[in-house]
Amino acid sequence: xxxxxxxxxxxxxxxxxxxxxxxxxxxxxxxxxxxxxxxxxxxxxxxxxxxxxxxxxxxxxxxxxxxxxxxxxxxxxxxxxxxxxxxxxxxxxxxxxxxxxxxxxxxxxxxxxxxxxxxxxxxxxxxxxxxxxxxxxxxxxxxxxxxxxxxxxxxxxxxxxxxxxxxxxxxxxxxxxxxxxxxxxxxxxxxxxxxxxxxxxxxxxxxxxxxxxxxxxxxxxxxxxxxxxxxxxxxxxxxxxxxxxxxxxxxxxxxxxxxx
Amino acid sequence: xxxxxxxxxxxxxxxxxxxxxxxxxxxxxxxxxxxxxxxxxxxxxxxxxxxxxxxxxxxxxxxxxxxxxxxxxxxxxxxxxxxxxxxxxxxxxxxxxxxxxxxxxxxxxxxxxxxxxxxxxxxxxxxxxxxxxxxxxxxxxxxxxxxxxxxxxxxxxxxxxxxxxxxxxxxxxxxxxxxxxxxxxxxxxxxxxxxxxxxxxxxxxxxxxxxxxxxxxxxxxxxxxxxxxxxxxxxxxxxxxxxxxxxxxxxxxxxxxxxxxxxxxxxxxxxxxxxxxxxxxxxxxxxxxxxxxxxxxxxxxxxxxxxxxxxxxxxxxxxxxxxxx
Numbered sequence: 001x002x003x004x005x006x007x008x009x010x011x012x013x014x015x016x017x018x019x020x021x022x023x024x025x026x027x028x029x030x031x032x033x034x035x036x037x038x039x040x041x042x043x044x045x046x047x048x049x050x051x052x053x054x055x056x057x058x059x060x061x062x063x064x065x066x067x068x069x070x071x072x073x074x075x076x077x078x079x080x081x082x083x084x085x086x087x088x089x090x091x092x093x094x095x096x097x098x099x100x101x102x103x104x105x106x107x108x109x110x111x112x113x114x115x116x117x118x119x120x121x122x123x124x125x126x127x128x129x130x131x132x133x134x135x136x137x138x139x140x141x142x143x144x145x146x147x148x149x150x151x152x153x154x155x156x157x158x159x160x161x162x163x164x165x166x167x168x169x170x171x172x173x174x175x176x177x178x179x180x181x182x183x184x185x186x187x188x189x190x191x192x193x194x195x196x197x198x199x200x201x202x203x204x205x206x207x208x209x210x211x212x213x214x215x216x217x218x219x220x221x222x223x224x225x226x227x228x229x230x231x232x233x234x235x236x237x238x239x240x241x242x243x244x245x246x247x248x249x250x251x252x253x254x255x256x257x258x259x260x
Numbered sequence: 261x262x263x264x265x266x267x268x269x270x271x272x273x274x275x276x277x278x279x280x281x282x283x284x285x286x287x288x289x290x291x292x293x294x295x296x297x298x299x300x301x302x303x304x305x306x307x308x309x310x311x312x313x314x315x316x317x318x319x320x321x322x323x324x325x326x327x328x329x330x331x332x333x334x335x336x337x338x339x340x341x342x343x344x345x346x347x348x349x350x351x352x353x354x355x356x357x358x359x360x361x362x363x364x365x366x367x368x369x370x371x372x373x374x375x376x377x378x379x380x381x382x383x384x385x386x387x388x389x390x391x392x393x394x395x396x397x398x399x400x401x402x403x404x405x406x407x408x409x410x411x412x413x414x415x416x417x418x419x420x421x422x423x424x425x426x427x428x429x430x431x432x433x434x435x436x437x438x439x440x441x442x443x444x445x446x447x448x449x450x451x452x453x454x455x456x457x458x459x460x461x462x463x464x465x466x467x468x469x470x471x472x473x474x475x476x477x478x479x480x481x482x483x484x485x486x487x488x489x490x491x492x493x494x495x496x497x498x499x500x501x502x503x504x505x506x507x508x509x510x511x512x513x514x515x516x517x518x519x520x521x522x523x524x525x526x527x528x529x530x531x532x533x534x535x536x537x538x539x540x541x542x543x544x545x546x547x548x549x550x551x552x553x554x555x556x557x558x559x560x561x562x563x564x565x566x567x568x569x570x571x572x573x574x575x576x577x578x579x580x581x582x583x584x585x
Contacts, residue, residue, distance in 0.1 A: 004388050011385045019373050022414070097367060100334040102386055103357035248336050251274060252329055 008104060009080075009112045016082065016115035027117065034121030038071060041186075056190025058214075063188065064133045065217060066210045069142075070186055072126035073150040073209070078119025081111040081154055087161025088174035091246075094253025107158070107243050138217055145213035148232045152209050155232075156181050158239040165246025185209040205235060264438055264470040265308040265331060269340035272301040272326055300326040302494035303340065310437075311468045313461070315485035315502075317475065319583045323494040324474040328440050331472070332362055345437055358387065361436035363427050365443035370415045376426040377411040380433060387434040394433065401429045405459060421452035428459065439463070441473040445480055457483050478575050492583055509578045513552070515543040517559060518567040526562075531555060 020027045042064075049060040077084055090096055090110060099109045134142055160177035163170040181204055189211025192200055200207040208231050216225055278296045301323040308314050316324045329335040331342055333349035333356055342349060347356040362369075370379045384394040402408055405425045410418055415426065424444065431439070441460070445453045461484060464471050475481060481488055482502055490498035498505065514534075517523070523541050525533065530549025535542040545555060552570070559565060 008382075008385050011382050015371065015374065015378060015382055018378065019371070022373050094367075097329065097334045097364070098369060100353065101332050101357060101360070101362045103354045103388075104386055105354075250335065252326075252335055 005104060005108055008109075012112050013080075013115055016117065020115075020117045030118035031121040034118050035125055038067075038122065038125045042067065055188050058188040058190050061133050062214050062218065064129050066186070066188065066214045068126045068129035068133065069146055069149055069213050070126075070182070070210050071122040071129065072146045073153050074182070075119040075122030075124075075126060076146070077150050077153050077157075078116040079123065080115065082114035082116040082119075083111050084154060084157040085161070085175060085178055086114070087158065087243075088164035088171045091161070091164035091250065092169060092171060092253075094251075096247075096250060097252055100250075106247065107240060111154070111158075134217075141220065142217060145216065145228070148228055149209045149213060151232045151236055152205050153182070155235040155239040156205065158243055159235075162239070162243045162246045165243075165249050180204075181206050181209070185211070189215065205231065208232075262310050263307045264310045264312070265306075265342070265344050265472070267307070267327075267331070267340070267342045268305050269303050270301055270305070270327065270330060270337055270342055271299070271303050271339040272323075272330060272335065272337050274298045274300050299494045301330070301337075304491070304494070304496050305340075306489060306496065306499060308470060308472065310470055311464065312487060313464050313471045313473070313485045314487045314489060315473050315475065315481040316489050316491065317478075317481060317579070318491040322491045322583075324491055325442055327491070328442055328472065328474065332360055332440050333357065358434065359436055360438045360440060361431035361434070362440045363424075363431045363442070363444050365424070365441075365446040367442075368415075368423065368427060369430055370423065370426055372416050373414055375412045375414055376407070376418075376430070379415075379426075379430055380411070383430055383433050389434060397435065398429070398433060401432055404462070405429050421448050421455075424448060424452070424456065425459075428456070432463065435467070436469065438470045438472070441471065443475055444473065445475060445477055453477070453480070460484055478579055482575065490579070490582055498582060505578060505582075506575065509582065511546055511548045512573045513545045513547055514571040514573075515545055515555065516567075516569045516571075517541050517543070517563070517565060519563040520566050521564045523563055526558070528555065528558065 045060065045063050045067075049063065053059070083090065087110060096106070096110070099106050099113070102109065130142065157178050160174040161170075163174055163177075167173075184200060184204060184206035189197070189200075189207055192207070192211075197207065200211070208228055212224060212228055215221075216228070274297075275295050276298055278294045304323075304327070316327065318324050326335065330337050331344055331349060333353035336350055344356055345359050347359070349356055370376055371382075380398055384391070384398070389397075402411060405428060407422065407425050407429065410422050410426060415423055418426065428444075444460075445456055448456065457480060460471060460473070463469050471484075473480065473484060486501060488498065488500065488502050488505065489496055518540050520539070522538050523536065525536065528550060530546040532544045533541065534544050543555075545552065556568070559568070
């Protein structure tokens, strides 16, 4: 079962790669754009920390760590689950028919059937950042936390995409929820206090995507570590549940399109 | 013979929001939306035997596609039940998917930018096919559909007819027992349509595949299927052979007569004069009320006939009439 699904995943990656190679120039431009985007962001924080030194206990190194985690989890999910942000569109335009007529897990199949290889730009960038700020001793913890925040990012995408089952035209809303969560996650956790902080660790799980992992890497705390793992399991279960609940309301459609 | 498909009291309702036109109405609709229930499929039942070729026809929005989608596990029904190869599409979707193939004329499954062969290979993995068997079957299908020269070109460079043949091969790779075809000949030219029809019949005969087909082209139905189910507004209005439609509904005939002597007006039960000139007459004849022989006897007795032709109502018109009931 699982092996078969992984085999299909591998095949899709190969197909995506050969599609990307059909349009080489486009591919290279997209990778460069991603890297450029990341570089601009880093320059901003370099200037910022040059003036202020620290934000609620966070220094430049912590910020780079945060960005390593975000770029890696964003990049990895783009490469391996490239349809992450297209669930609403797929549901809305009746493209889910394709997946429902095939003998594979629908949610898994939807997520993997596209790969955005330009996400590799983010992945490489994240690895370089990690190489700069990470000590070898915390490598395994770092990898676990990257996987955790990738899963949370995916869950947010599934949850926001599933809105399309219930509210119809939810493409823009879904994308905004995802991008909003991501941008909340790209500031130091220490700037958020009180109620805001509580919300970011519950309803909008931005804190668990980047802030908590950075705190854990700064000084390990078993309680927060297991809380993070527990949260990953919880939000992923909720996301899958909501998706399959929505699937029963799926209405298909007759829009004409081509598979690209 | 076993039944390949059995449908009992199948019902599907869609809820759609309705509102008046205009901006103020759209604001009102935010707080007080009006919902309208649309019965896409309304309590239909039928059985299809293994190896049967069944056409599912009806006007746009009659519920053909919705029924097909429920049978293939894409949509959940509200009420009733259906079984395809003894499997329940709702709860056994994955098992069922191994046994059915779908070709939706308006929803291509091939990757647009890739050569068809890559889509074939990917599907072989999705269907968990044995590599050797798959290669053998794929090659024989490719030969049968005559697409040897096409499968290595990106699909976007193929014509619609070429693409459709590739779509068929894709949906047959896993040797499905039941094939759902939703308007497979849409947009194709006459020659390609003919080829596709022959191939559908061939697959049905050689592999005993049960085929359910929807189409707006009556010629498809006449040439491929031995049974026709007509749906309208979510209900079955006719279920039987194509021949029976002809016998039952093709009662009207058109008769044109050219005479050497002037023709006089006449009256006969079941005969209506459509057009009359001095030496010619056009008649609409209801063969249920009067026999053709009686009419021709009458005409030859009273006139010296130069030419006489009899035409049937086109089947399309008959079907359209059934739709409008």
